[in-house]
Amino acid sequence: MHSPTETADTADTLDTAATAADADPLGRERAHLAASRAALKAMREDVESLDLRDVTGTWVSSLVLRKQVDERIKALADLAHTPLFFGRLDYLHAISEAESEGGGGERFYIGRRHVHDAGGDPMVIDWRAPVSQPFYRASRTEPLDVAKRRRFGYTGGELTAYEDENLSDPDEADSRSALLAAEIEKPRVGPMRDIVATIQPEQDEIVRADVTGTICVQGAPGTGKTAVGLHRVAYLLYAHRERLARTGTLVVGPNRSFLRYIEQVLPALGELDVAQATVQELVGHVEVRGTDSADTARLKGDARMAAVLRNAVRAGITLPTEPCVVVRGSRRWRLPAYELEQIVRELAEREIRYGAALEALPQRIAHAVLVKMEQGGEAPDDRVQDAVARNAAVKAAVKSCWPAVDPVKLVHRLLSDAAFLAAAADGILDADEQAALLWAKPPRSARTAPWSAADAVLIDEAADLVHRTPSLGHVVVDEAQDLSPMQYRAVGRRCTTGSATVLGDLAQGTTPWATGSWAEALHHLGKDGAHVEELTQGFRVPGEVIAYASRLLPAIAPGLAPATSVRDLPGSLALRHVPDGLDAAVLDACRAGLRHEGSVGLIAADARIPALAEALGAAGLPFLDPGTETTAEARLTLVPASLAKGLEYDHVVLDEPAAIVAGEPDHRTGLRRLYVALTRAVSGLAVLHTEPLPAELG
Ligand SMILES: Nc1ncnc2c1ncn2[C@@H]1O[C@H](COP(=O)(O)OP(=O)(O)OP(=O)(O)O)[C@@H](O)[C@H]1O
Secondary structure, three states: OEOHHHHOOOOOOOOOOOOOHHHOHHHHHHHHHHHHHHHHHHHHHHHHOOOHHHOOOOHHHHHHHHHHHHHHHHHOOOOOOOOOEEEEEEEEEEEOOOOOOOOOEEEEEEEOOOEEOOOOOEEEEEOOOHHHHHHHHOOOOOOOOEEEEEEEEEEOOEEEEEEEEOOOOOOOOOOOOHHHHHHHHOOOOOOOOOOOOOOOHHHHHHHOOOOOOOEEEEEOOOOOHHHHHHHHHHHHHHHOHHHHHHHOEEEEOOOHHHHHHHOOHHHHOOOOOOEEEOHHHHOOOOOOOOOOOHHHHHHHOOOHHHHHHHHHHHOOOOOOOOOEEEEEOOEEEEEOHHHHHHHHHHHHHOOOOHHHHHHHHHHHHHHHHHHHHHHOOOOOOHHHHHHHHOOHHHHHHHHHHOOOOOHHHHHHHHHHOHHHHHHHHOOOOOHHHHHHHOOOOOOOOOOOOOOOHHHHHHHHHHHHHHOOOOOOOEEEEOOHHHOOHHHHHHHHOOOOOOEEEEEEOHHHOOOOOOOOOHHHHHHHHOOOOOEEEEEOEEOOOOHHHHHHHHHHHHHHOOOOOOOEEOOOOOOOEEEEEOOOOHHHHHHHHHHHHHOOOOOEEEEEOHHHHHHHHHHHHHOOOOOEOOOOOOOOOOOEEEEEHHHOOOOOEEEEEEEOHHHHHHOOOOHHHHHHHHHHHHOOEEEEEEEEEOOOOOHHHO
16 A cells, blocks of 8 residues: 555656646545545535526425435535545546546546536546446456556545556556455444445446346355445446336345345445335235244245135136126116126136236126127217126126135135135145144134234235236345245245346355245246356455354355455454353453454344343443444444344354254254354454354364
């Protein structure tokens, strides 16, 4: 890394004029930063000074406009701790204006957002613009026409250093970027940060993959799956803003703590309009109050349930045996049963939604009646057809052969009524499976039923059989390995006409229905054959720690390659056997963690949480819940193992691994939960145990 004095020797190859500024390249970069800041301020003031009173329009349209202007002002904020640019590219040849946000030329400053001067010329180019891509991809073997890549280092908002790679200079040796390493090792406090300055080439390929295709990323802990998924959303919103503004984008995460942890990343990248939800929130047709046994939940999440539900929804379709007689004025029009039957059969055979067919049926019947009227010498018009469709006789015919279906009531009946379930599940589920689905004591009404999370997904499937679920433009699913086939279907129907980014790690699957293979998951998502990428370079966990955790891989996910680590931190792993007085030792380890900079996570089996909370309280050590933002003052979080997924802390104190393993219904899931817990640390992991460590850890 260059300090200001060192940089004075750096010859700037592109500038020929030997001015005073050349002797002080850092000073010149600072001047560009100051000028860019001033330009951003001017851009913001321009928007702020817009007088919306002059804009004529309705009350609603002016409200919408006000909101857009407010969002634009927010997006133009100059955040004190996020530098306006983090890199510079000097090309060998001039770049066209089209590729560089109207800039053109050879030199570009790369930042989180576009900034232009009063004349409209760009001063900072958005990292997502085509001209910025070589910042992430160019290498000595493939310089992509880049002469020099410069990375900037900041301290407290001040530009303090830079680092150059002269990619087209054959004599320059390859070196690991110190700025990159410093950025990756920055202590973690607060929510997840963006990685826009340091996206790696293999990550960039995923971030910028085409919007039309679905992409699946298998990645070991800390390889940046979540980070990549969020940056992909930001990239897609830049590259396809209009299309996605119309159709919408969504990030699906495992729980609220996780969503709170990641919720700042997209706004920091200037993207405010992305929905975030858990699968449960996504399918929220009922209030979830109940739970299922692992076996029942697995069965309810099995893709065969889709076929059972389809049968159940359609169970009421009955071929008519009576004619439909419509009385209009003094005349009666009779549609014989066989004609009605033909109409119903035809609708039943067509692959349209149950509800759409229900809406079409009265019109079909009315049309057939109209034909009779014409044959009888009348000349009915469209209004007559509408009136016939609303006729009581037609309504009665529709009701008897194609009854309306309420998805909630339907699933309530399916789980309460053995005969109804048996008919729908015939040839699909065996008798034991059917028995497992039925409520032991059927609740009286759908409203009071103790719906479980899996039931809510069944209801969502039923709802989609009745009315098509609207599709979004793009959906990112994180921690996807934990989704059941029915949950994949629920997410998949929200991107039928769009695409998805599926992120996960088979080794971290901890639900009874966890994904066995990505091909299978993608099938249930409705995206067969999507491309699967594997990320193995780990950014979070130090080498020693990931090597230790990876000892579990043969037992939990035999086919997977262990992650590497970008950082070797000798001494980052400490294993401590504590024959007695575990709580006191854990408290000491937390205090030791707090003596370092950054966040401390105390991870323990869920059953251990109350005792540890009490011990922390008694010792006067304040702590947070996962998902509550850590601050410089409150840096210790007490994390139940079941909520640790996706989160990270500078220092992790891991309490009693054997209890974490024992907390799960089966040994493999227990080891997977432990694998998650072992891979949360950025700088140091202290494992404290009284009981023997699981044998698989060696
Ligand atoms: N290119 C990068 N530059 C700097 N930091 C990075 C980079 N990629 C990932 N990271 C950091 O590494 C950490 C782990 O990333 P992330 O949480 O996205 O990994 P993950 O694969 O989703 O992990 P897990 O499987 O545990 O959920 C984060 O702090 C992230 O900011």
